[in-house]
Amino acid sequence: MLLKDFYSVISTKRNEGQFFTEIKIRKDHDLYKGHFPDRPVTPGVILMQMFKEELERQTGKNLQFSKANNVKFMAVVDPNVDDVLVLESEIEETAEALHLKGVARHNGCLALKINASYNWV
Template sequence: MLLKDFYTVDSTSRKGEMYATRLSINKAHEIYKGHFPDMPVTPGVILMQLFKEEAERNTGKKLLLEKASNVKFTAVVDPNKDEKLILNTIITEGTEGVNLKGTAENNNATALKINAFYKINN
């Protein structure tokens, strides 16, 4: 896990290829000391990493991001206001890798929309 101690998984539910994962963000994490000290904001690349880590956890495979499209950051994730995130994903496994379509939501707002392909990284 690249994001050690950044978040904990509260719960995951699954219906077929659809997953809903509830996360708690550690607002005291080191990331927020540099991004930004007086007004902490979760970096977009960290939000993208959450999807990769959850795809790995849900598939049991080591993955490497090969392509991301339709990446849209639509709201700020402030750890002081948004300690909870919900990742809604559709994960489709193939022989070459894993396709993911997902949204990250906080306080009933969508913070990120992403379509990604992860290559299996043995």
């Protein structure tokens, strides 16, 4: 985990080529002291990192971010409003890379859409 103890996995459901993971964000994590003390906001790059870490956990392989074809941040992820985040992912594995189509939902809203590729390390 890039940010130690930033989140914990509540549950994961996996179907062929898809997974759904519920994550509990630690709203008292040091990250929020700087981003931002009066209104905590989870940085978009952290949301992207969470997808990478979940892909590594699901595949049991180390990955390196390669490229993003499309990333859209749709809503603020404020852990004081709701400290649960749901990652929904479709993955396709090739010999060269792992390809992800994912969305993150927070407080019932779409927070992030991402299409990205990761190389095997």
